[in-house]
Amino acid sequence: MPDTRIKEDFLGFGLGLRTDHFEHILQHQPDIDWFEVLSENYLVAGGKPRYYLEAIAEQYPVVMHGVSMSIGSTDPLDMDYLKALKTLSNDIQPKWISDHICWTSIHGINSHDLLPLPYTEETVNHVAERVRIVQDFLGRRMLLENVSSYLSYQDSTMDEWDFLSQVAESADCLILLDINNIYVSARNHHFNPLDYLKKIDPRRVQQFHLAGHSDFGDYVIDTHDHDVPPSVWTLYQAALERFGPVSTMIERDANIPEFPALYQELLEAKHIAELTLPENAELARSSFGTRSLDGLNKQISTHYVSQQPVRAKQ
Amino acid sequence: MSRLVEIQQQFMQYLLSDAADTQHGQIQSIMKANVSEQAGISANDRLQIYSNAYRIRLKETIETDHQLLGVYLGDHLFDKMAADYTRQYPSSNKSLRQFCDDLPNFLQQDDFFKQHPIIADLARFERRLLNAFDAADSPRTSFSDLQAISPEFWPNCCLRFHPSVQIFTCNSNAVEAWQALKVDATPPEPDYQSQRAWLLWRGESRLTEFASLTAAQHALLLGFIQGNNFADQCEQMLEWHNEQSAPLMVLQTLQAWFQQGLIRAVVSN
Numbered sequence: 036m037p038d039t040r041i042k043e044d045f046l047g048f049g050l051g052l053r054t055d056h057f058e059h060i061l062q063h064q065p066d067i068d069w070f071e072v073l074s075e076n077y078l079v080a081g082g083k084p085r086y087y088l089e090a091i092a093e094q095y096p097v098v099m100h101g102v103s104m105s106i107g108s109t110d111p112l113d114m115d116y117l118k119a120l121k122t123l124s125n126d127i128q129p130k131w132i133s134d135h136i137c138w139t140s141i142h143g144i145n146s147h148d149l150l151p152l153p154y155t156e157e158t159v160n161h162v163a164e165r166v167r168i169v170q171d172f173l174g175r176r177m178l179l180e181n182v183s184s185y186l187s188y189q190d191s192t193m194d195e196w197d198f199l200s201q202v203a204e205s206a207d208c209l210i211l212l213d214i215n216n217i218y219v220s221a222r223n224h225h226f227n228p229l230d231y232l233k234k235i236d237p238r239r240v241q242q243f244h245l246a247g248h249s250d251f252g253d254y255v256i257d258t259h260d261h262d263v264p265p266s267v268w269t270l271y272q273a274a275l276e277r278f279g280p281v282s283t284m285i286e287r288d289a290n291i292p293e294f295p296a297l298y299q300e301l302l303e304a305k306h307i308a309e310l311t312l313p314e315n316a317e318l319a320r321s322s323f324g325t326r327s328l329d330g331l332n333k334q335i336s337t338h339y340v341s342q343q344p345v346r347a348k349q
Numbered sequence: 350m351s352r353l354v355e356i357q358q359q360f361m362q363y364l365l366s367d368a369a370d371t372q373h374g375q376i377q378s379i380m381k382a383n384v385s386e387q388a389g390i391s392a393n394d395r396l397q398i399y400s401n402a403y404r405i406r407l408k409e410t411i412e413t414d415h416q417l418l419g420v421y422l423g424d425h426l427f428d429k430m431a432a433d434y435t436r437q438y439p440s441s442n443k444s445l446r447q448f449c450d451d452l453p454n455f456l457q458q459d460d461f462f463k464q465h466p467i468i469a470d471l472a473r474f475e476r477r478l479l480n481a482f483d484a485a486d487s488p489r490t491s492f493s494d495l496q497a498i499s500p501e502f503w504p505n506c507c508l509r510f511h512p513s514v515q516i517f518t519c520n521s522n523a524v525e526a527w528q529a530l531k532v533d534a535t536p537p538e539p540d541y542q543s544q545r546a547w548l549l550w551r552g553e554s555r556l557t558e559f560a561s562l563t564a565a566q567h568a569l570l571l572g573f574i575q576g577n578n579f580a581d582q583c584e585q586m587l588e589w590h591n592e593q594s595a596p597l598m599v600l601q602t603l604q605a606w607f608q609q610g611l612i613r614a615v616v617s618n
């Protein structure tokens with residue numbers, strides 16, 4: 036069978052690079068496999084942010100993650116922004132570049148939020164066309180990430196997973212699956228998150244996000260200010276079963292703990308991956324945590340890992 | 350007009366409008382018509398999640414960028430400022446880093462806040478600190494580079510400054526107030542008696558620093574930034590110094606600037 040993979044190599048287990056941890060990382064050089072950097076934070080000319088970014092990008096693989104491409108907007112694409120992104124990518128040589136399948140601005144006004152799109156043919160064509168332009172400009176495939184959403188449009192004619200799949204197929208781009216966002220949207224819109232995973236083409240899934248959220252009972256908000264909760268770990272396990280080893284990172288944007296706490300949380304992710312995909316050769320290439328796992332620090336729990344494959348429950 | 354354009358316009362209008370807007374109810378119901386009713390929470394509440402998030406995110410940006418201005422104003426006035434500014438200056442930038450760039454102008458022009466000019470000065474000073482923090486990097490040169498140039502060429506020498514170097518001037522004691530707030534002390538009463546000038550820069554250790562400038566130092570720095578040479582600047586210093594002491598004052602000040610890492614290059618023509 037020919038190799039049908041579209042995605043690139045498995046990077047292992049990473050963390051979002053946050054200002055609070057700059058010093059710690061340079062001082063202790065933790066054995067994190069890679070870091071994800073928020074592109075918008077480094078579009079400034081220099082100073083501390085750029086200094087640390089460049090120092091860290093010299094030592095670790097990095098990927099760039101953006102929040103304001105506004106790929107779904109009906110405004111023209113912001114070429115100045117894309118140029119700045121390209122310059123930054125020339126400087127730090129990320130493994131890949133991602134943004135969200137959403138819109139953020141219209142008439143030049145930025146909401147600074149990842150606003151949902153109506154899931155229609157019109158939107159699929161519009162977004163796919165723009166992704167193709169961006170990819171031509173950047174000279175590489177980009178990743179689109181699914182967002183958390185709190186409302187559905189009357190206009191939508193398809194499910195979110197079909198919308199994402201159709202855009203990815205039509206634009207020939209890759210997918211960053213945010214496991215927490217799937218969970219959050221599933222709760223807010225009452226769908227089965229496993230249906231979502233089933234419909235996504237594994238050949239296109241290049242990266243996973245894991246994060247925490249705030250659960251208000253009737254609805255859930257994607258706050259990135261908590262530990263990854265059991266519900267998201269369980270869905271992560273199901274995602275591993277479907278997609279195999281996928282570069283995984285934990286996003287934490289508020290209430291950011293000390294670096295060692297995030298490190299421990301990421302060990303949990305690796306541990307779940309090892310239990311879900313035993314003897315996996317790609318997984319074995321990840322060197323993250325080997326120091327801690329070999330040492331005395333093996334305090335991770337197996338609490339959230341189901342003994343049965345999660346998909347068997349369907 | 351395509352439905353996608355229409356939905357995005359109506360959504361943005363909804364986000365930008367708040368209860369102070371006379372058309373708020375109408376804008377809200379137009380947007381609500383785009384949203385499906387689903388189990389759990391109402392379409393209205395679903396929309397509200399977005400409008401709350403919009404305001405909270407921008408308010409947090411102001412809080413982060415203007416921490417001590419926030420302390421100076423207190424919660425009540427800060428909330429008023431955040432709401433009024435957000436309403437009048439929606440973000441047009443890709444990064445939140447620039448969202449508050451117009452805050453000093455807003456505070457200077459707003460009928461309420463302009464009654465206390467120190468507030469706009471505080472905001473402007475905090476913006477300058479941020480600019481010094483993430484201005485471009487560049488190598489710095491030392492006093493020995495100047496010494497390596499034969500003194501007969503000195504009169505024609507000009508200076509190029511590190512990109513983080515900035516001058517802040519104001520007619521109030523805003524920086525003194527900022528310094529007091531920084532150490533949790535009570536800021537002095539506003540004082541508008543004299544013009545003050547401050548130098549801001551980011552040093553070798555990447556710390557953002559600032560220092561007050563005398564009138565002579567201010568004129569000296571400004572002249573060099575504008576491209577004047579040594580001879581021009583020594584002459585300008587005659588306003589404050591006599592012919593013997595002027596060159597000495599220039600040289601001593603320069604020596605300090607080199608030490609502080611302010612100077613990127615010495616250019617001799």
Ligand SMILES: [Fe+2]
Pocket residue numbers: 180213216244286
């Ligand atoms: Fe995410």
